[in-house]
Structure formats: C-alpha cells, structure tokens
Amino acid sequence: MSYQTLCVLGLGYIGLPTASTFATHGLKVIGVDTNPAIVESLNNGKVHIFEPGLRTLVQAAVHSGNLVIKDQPQPADAFIIAVPTPFKENKLADLSFVTAAAEAITPHLKKGNLVILESTSPPRTTVDILLPILEKSGLSAGKDFQLAYSPERVLPGQILRELIENARVIGGINDDSAKAGKLLYSTFVRGEIFLTDATTAEMVKLMENTYRDINIAAANEFARLADRFQVDIWEAISLANRHPRVEILNPGPGVGGHCISVDPWFFVEAAPDLTSLIHSARQVNDSQPEYVVNFLERKTGKLNGKKITALGLAYKPDVDDLRESPSIETVIHLRDAGAKVTVYEPFDTDHSIEAVISARTLQEAVTQADLIILLVGHSQLKEIDPTELAKNTSARTVLDTVNGWNKQEWQKAGFSIYKLGDGKQP
Ligand code: SAJ
Numbered sequence: 001m002s003y004q005t006l007c008v009l010g011l012g013y014i015g016l017p018t019a020s021t022f023a024t025h026g027l028k029v030i031g032v033d034t035n036p037a038i039v040e041s042l043n044n045g046k047v048h049i050f051e052p053g054l055r056t057l058v059q060a061a062v063h064s065g066n067l068v069i070k071d072q073p074q075p076a077d078a079f080i081i082a083v084p085t086p087f088k089e090n091k092l093a094d095l096s097f098v099t100a101a102a103e104a105i106t107p108h109l110k111k112g113n114l115v116i117l118e119s120t121s122p123p124r125t126t127v128d129i130l131l132p133i134l135e136k137s138g139l140s141a142g143k144d145f146q147l148a149y150s151p152e153r154v155l156p157g158q159i160l161r162e163l164i165e166n167a168r169v170i171g172g173i174n175d176d177s178a179k180a181g182k183l184l185y186s187t188f189v190r191g192e193i194f195l196t197d198a199t200t201a202e203m204v205k206l207m208e209n210t211y212r213d214i215n216i217a218a219a220n221e222f223a224r225l226a227d228r229f230q231v232d233i234w235e236a237i238s239l240a241n242r243h244p245r246v247e248i249l250n251p252g253p254g255v256g257g258h259c260i261s262v263d264p265w266f267f268v269e270a271a272p273d274l275t276s277l278i279h280s281a282r283q284v285n286d287s288q289p290e291y292v293v294n295f296l297e298r299k300t301g302k303l304n305g306k307k308i309t310a311l312g313l314a315y316k317p318d319v320d321d322l323r324e325s326p327s328i329e330t331v332i333h334l335r336d337a338g339a340k341v342t343v344y345e346p347f348d349t350d351h352s353i354e355a356v357i358s359a360r361t362l363q364e365a366v367t368q369a370d371l372i373i374l375l376v377g378h379s380q381l382k383e384i385d386p387t388e389l390a391k392n393t394s395a396r397t398v399l400d401t402v403n404g405w406n407k408q409e410w411q412k413a414g415f416s417i418y419k420l421g422d423g424k425q426p
Helices: 015-024 036-043 054-063 096-108 125-137 159-165 175-185 198-228 233-240 263-270 276-286 288-300 326-336 362-366 386-392 407-412
Strands: 005-009 028-032 067-070 078-081 114-117 146-149 168-172 193-197 307-311 340-344 371-374 397-400 416-419
Touching: 005 015, 005 096, 015 028, 015 054, 015 067, 015 078, 015 159, 036 067, 054 067, 054 159, 078 096, 096 114, 096 125, 114 125, 114 175, 125 146, 125 198, 146 175, 146 198, 168 175, 168 198, 175 193, 193 198, 198 233, 198 263, 198 276, 198 288, 263 276, 276 288, 288 326, 288 371, 288 397, 288 416, 307 326, 307 362, 326 340, 340 362, 362 386, 386 407, 407 416
Parallel strands: 005 028, 005 078, 028 067, 078 114, 114 146, 168 193, 307 340, 307 371, 371 397, 397 416
Antiparallel strands: 146 168
16 A cells, blocks of 8 residues: 555644655645645745755646645645644743644544654653544554654755655554554655654654754863863864774854754753753753853953944745754843844744844945954855955954854954964964
C-alpha cells in the first residue's frame, strides 16, 4: 500500500516546505494552518517565510494542483503534525498546538491511516499525550491506525536540500508504525532512514540540539576566559581546532531561534534532577547578550547617551527569522544602559523594538552613530567596505561580536575595532 493523500498541519518553517515537497513528488496534499492570514496569503500565491527556493517550490506545488491550503484538516491517508512547540514564560513546554492539532485530526481518522508528529517535543509526548487523544476516535493506535514520531533536522537557510538529503529517524509506537512512516517519507527522502521507537526518536532530536547548545556555551565561556587572560579567542579556537578530535564552535552574542534555545529546556523540565549541565549551558548562552554589553562598556566607557547602531537582528546569518534572537536581547540591554540605539536588519526593516530607531538602509543607520556594533554575520554586513562606510558615518569605534570583519582593514580605514573575546585589545 502507498499513501496518496496527506494532510500537513502547521504551515511554518517545517510544515510548508514538507507539504510542498510531498506535493511536488506526486501526493495530493492538504496544507492546514489555523492562522487565517497565512491561509489567505498562501492562497494568493504569497509565501510568508523567507527561505531560499521556497517560494518557487510552493508555487510549483500549488500550480500542479497537488497542494491546497485550508484552515481545517480533511480526511486523508496520512497526517503530519508540524506545529510549533514553544515554551512558556516559565520555560515549560507549551504543547497546546500539538494537542489542538491532534484533536482536529481525531474526527477524520480512519482505519489504515498514519499519523506522524514532527514537532520537537518533550520525551514521551507521542505515547503519553498524542496517542490517547487520537484513540478518542474509537480506533486503536498501532492496530487500526499507525502512529510515529519523526523529527525534522533541517537547517534554516538550507531547508529544501536538507529535507531531501538528510538522514531521517522514524520512531513508531510499534514496528508497523515505524515501517508505515518509512513508506511515507520514502516518497522524497534520499538520505538513510532509520527506524526506532517513538520515545527514542524524541530523545534523539532533543539530544542533537542540546549537544550543539552545550558546545556553543563552551565557546562563549572560552571567549570570556580569553578576554580575562589577554588572549584572542578567535586565534585560540583556530589553533585548538587543528587537533584532530577538537571542533570548538563560534562564540557570539548568544543562541537564538526557535530550536536550540528552546529544546534543552524540555529535558530540564522533564528531569530537573538530571540536567545540571544542560541547565548551565542554557544560562551561559542566555546571559551572553548582557555579557556583550558589559564587554562593550568595559572597552569603550559608559554607554549612557551614546548613539549606537546595531547591525543585524536575526537569530543567525542570512535568515529573516527574529525569534528568540540574542541580537534583539543585546539591543534591549544597550537601550536599558541608556544608549540611543538605531538598528538595521537587512532582512526585516519593518521590525520595531520599543524606544529603538529602525533604519531602512545601512546609510540611514550609521550616519549619526558614535559606535557601530555587528551582531549578525549576514553576508551583506560582513561585506561592508570600511573605507566606504567611514565616508558615511561619524563613528570611529566598532564592536564585532561574530568575527565578521577583518581587524587590519577596519584599522586601516581609521576605526578602533573591538572583537568579542579578543582580550589582546585593551
Ligand atoms: N550559533 C553560535 N555559534 C555557532 C553556531 C551557532 O553562536 O558556532 C548560534 C546561531 O547564531 C544561532 C543559534 O546558535 O543563534 C542556532 O543556530 P544553528 O545554526 O546552530 O541552528 P538552528 O537553530 O538554525 O538549527 C538547528 C539545527 N540543529 C543542529 O545543528 C543540531 C538544525 O539541524 C535543526 O533542524 C534545527 O535546529 C531545528 O529545527 O531543531
């Protein structure tokens, strides 16, 4: 048996590329989102997310007639839940979108259906939360319908390629469910597909992002140490990384996005007595924006009253996603330290932060500045020519938090340049 029709719930960064890729590989796909604005814009041919190649893919899927966008699920052979799992103020997982999606599927469930959860979730969500809701249909999970957890692993900025090429883990509530998942994803996945149980698959996903978070926290702590001991962290990391078994990541203003800065908390919530390392890593990364502002103040004096231009607000380079962005946190700390802050985010010039000026162009952003700070290594910000910039700004001091700028070039153009983690610079 193969799956002919698929209903994908949640048309965000994962759901929309997934629904469109299935559609362009021949399945009849119903893409569902409860946000009427998203449904309307997609139905008008507009894509609400910036991701290289996504607009073309969505348009191809819609024009082929294989992808239709609705605000409610409809009967289908298979269902994929790809809704957000954010955390609440208290860092506890908010599973309300997952439970709402499951409740919406239940009335449409039929014998032979397959349900897959893709949203990153705390361990045991599939068996303890999803399964009982779906069984309210009167059908038995693993017998009448199959149920599996399969985490997405795609990197924003490279989603379309990684969706197809990455290895995929599919955890079934039993063997038949895992095999059913494999049958569905084999439609387009060219990477290896590994089958396991649902809770292992949930843990695998959380472990991947937690591992990266801990490694970035180590890099950030090394940067703080380098500053104390008059070492340039960027030189030190590049030398340490010549060791055949060492690969230290990059320090920066912190860890953002809706994945790595969120997922480790699911472990902390589920087992606070076992997660002191994971918890500490989160605290190091979350305190990095404050560290950046203190570093700047130590190097350049009181920030109160200074006109500071912050370049980049996105959570990482070359994406338009501002969720959980440490750059925004840094800007808020600068503002609260009394600086008059102007921001320029080339991917989202409409974004606004209270009591902070948003510039629409680089030129507008820097003209009046006393100090410029690079927060995101967007390609176009890294490519700024300091000699040209010097003609358009009164600032002669810059802070580079991401090692995006060449120190000698900026010095030659007349700037004092500080780098986060460069303790060699007084
Ligand atoms: N960052 C650093 N230093 C580094 C690398 C990253 O400070 O050396 C920061 C980034 O600037 C950003 C944050 O970490 O603020 C996260 O960026 P990222 O590129 O490491 O990861 P995401 O959040 O874009 O995507 C991650 C990926 N997970 C892993 O690499 C283990 C991706 O494969 C997942 O699919 C995705 O999370 C997800 O959706 O869970």
